[in-house]
Amino acid sequence: MVLESPGGMERGIVQPLQRQGLPVALINPKRAQDFAKASGRLAKTDRIDAAVLAHFAEAMAPVSKPVVTDFSLD
Numbered sequence: 001m002v003l004e005s006p007g008g009m010e011r012g013i014v015q016p017l018q019r020q021g022l023p024v025a026l027i028n029p030k031r032a033q034d035f036a037k038a039s040g041r042l043a044k045t046d047r048i049d050a051a052v053l054a055h056f057a058e059a060m061a062p063v064s065k066p067v068v069t070d071f072s073l074d
Contacts, residue, residue: 002057004029014065023064025057032056 001017003010005026017024036042036052056062 025062025064
């Protein structure tokens with residue numbers, strides 16, 4: 001699974017996905033935006049964003065994050 005990491009909004013989904021045994025790669029939204037531009041997919045809709053992230057995952061094979069056990073900011 002490839003998710004953008006928009007400043008903490010991803011926290012509520014990462015752990016549940018990892019607990020299900022799914023690999024999760026978090027990417028900087030700027031990387032996804034740059035990839036979309038390079039791919040000629042400039043329109044901004046949820047459907048296009050999902051397609052761009054899927055294409056990014058196939059083309060770039062980002063590394064999955066280790067299982068997150070604590071999101072505290074201590």
